[in-house]
Amino acid sequence: MKLKVYADRMSQPSRAILVFCKVNGIDFEEIKVDLSKRQHLSPEFQAVNPLRKVPAIVDGRFKLFESHAILMYLASAFPGVADHWYPADLSRRARIHSVLDWHHQNLRRGAAAFVLNTVLAPLLGLPLNQQAATEAEKILISSLTKIENVWLKGNGKYLLGGLRPSIADLSLVCEIMQLELLNGKDRDRILGPHKKVQQWIESTRNATRPHFDEVHKILYKLKTKLSEKQSNQADSIKVDISKGHHLSSEFREVNPLQKVPAIVHGSFNLSESHAIIVYLNSAFPGIADHWYPSDIFRRAKINSVMDWHHSNLRHGTVNYVVNTVLGPATGRPLNPKAAAEAEKVLFSSLSKLEDVWLNGEGRFLLGGSQPSIADLSMVCELMQLEVLDEKNRSRILSPYKKVLQWIDDTRAATNPHFEEMHNILYRAKKKFEQQRSRVAETSTEPSHHSKM
Incomplete structure (x- = not known):
């Protein structure tokens, strides 16, 4: 009965098993x-495999998992496998075991965790973890240094000092090949200092x-797909309004109106968020149609909502928040009268959102199951609250159940990026809460003076 190899080629140990079988002419079925x-x-x-990991093999009635054990078994069970892969010599075989045991807690732990937390996690439905990536990078660089x-x-040319590779060479090189998924700069930063490692990888590939x-x-x-995606990414340049950065001569060259956001795409400058988001949808390939549909009627409805946004929801939200909380942070006094007027506009806008655009069964403003640029723009507006x-x-939002659900749906459709971008708001909220708490404590302290 033909050997069955259960594998995912994105898995580095799976690739080691597949390469070994192919190089040694082992007849197998890849599942x-x-x-x-x-x-x-x-x-x-x-x-x-009850542990539910790849790779695993089935050879007749015999089942086996864990890639190092599989490589040893294949080298021993199938005739014609050259001795250099897993030598009969006891001392050389023991040295291979030593390398493979070291691999688990060192190179594998560093390489796999680093690539996962810098590149692969979103493809597997997981969040990126910068702290884990930093720790993994230390282990990875330490491991590469030890290999050298x-x-x-x-x-x-190889780990045992010989002219031909062993299963240890193949296993470790397949591990390091996962770094191919990094951008060129990161890969060179990590592998560049390790010339012997690079030559060993090339020797194993050639063999x-x-x-x-x-x-x-x-x-x-x-890697090509990720590179194309990265080429569409933007450099985020912070313009701190509280420090007056938007008034600088440098930023005025970008936007003479001295407002954020603004973009520079090659020699093209553009300001005003709605115009920017429409341009991005049109200029960059691969953006899903639901954001700014090609259908002329749906696109017109989005334009209608966004035009309404400027003089209604934006006017109410911005002026209310500035005149109740944010004014002092931007060098302005609080203005209760302006806040009261803005609150009326805000309530009216929330009512219109519910009664006009969220009055059907759809989750978003156009009545569909996926958000548009109008949903994103206005939900980000409301997040200022x-x-x-x-x-x-x-008090402001709770009467509007449909609006609250719509905010949650838009957040869910754009996470984890939505939460990451709004972290600054959550930090500011906490800071303002602490300030209010200190003021309240001061105002309730008993006086130390008494009437005589």
Whole structure:
């Protein structure tokens, strides 16, 4: 019965097993287990590997998981596998075991966690974790240094000092190949100082061609896809309004109106957020149609909502928040009269949102199940109310259940980026709460003076 190899080629140990089988002419059936689709969690795969990890093999009635154990088994069970992969010599075999044991808690721990937390996590439905990435990078760089100083310190091309690779070389090199997914700058920063490691990777690749490159094609394709995505990313340049940065001569060159946001795309400058968001949807490929539909009628409805936004919701929200909370932070006095007028506009706007655009079964303003640029623009407007004290915010928003649900739906559709961008508001809210608490404590302190 043909050997079955359960693998996802995005998994570095899976690739090591596949390359080994192909190089050594082992007849096998590759059964794809797509981790991104959670196929490893299926009952069918659990019957193969109760730990629900790839790779795993089935050889007749024998089942085995854990890539190092699989490589040792394949080298021992299948005739024709060259001795250099897993030598019969006891001392050389023990040295391979030593490297493979070290791999688990060092190189693998560093490389896998670093790539996951800088690139792969969103593809698996997980958030990026910068702190975990920083810790993993330290382990990764330490591991690469040890590989150079301990196993590649002689004249040999491979870890055991010989002229041919072992299963340890293949396993560790497939691990490091995961770094292909990084942008060129990060990959060079990490691997650039380790010349012997780079030569060893190249030697292992050459010794296992063409199978090595064929099995790793999935990485090269994903790298291209990620590079294209990164090329569409923007450099965020902070303009601190509280410090008057928007009034600088440098920013005036970008936007003579001295307002944020503004963009520079090549030699093209543009200001006004609605115009910017419409331009971005039109200028950059790959943006989903629901944001700014090609359908002329749906697009016109979005334009209508956004025109209304300027003189209604924006007018009410901004003026209310500035005149009740934010004014002093931008060098302006609070103005209760202006706040009262703005509150009326804000309430009227919230009522219109519910009665005109959120009056159907759809979750968003156009009545659909996915947000448009109008939803994003106006929900970000309403998020400014986060800086109010909770009692005041609740007084304003709680009567509008549909609006609250719409805010939550837009947040959910754009997370984790929505939360990350609004962290500054949550921090400001906490700061204002602390200030209000100190003022309240001061006003309730008993007087130390008494009448005589």
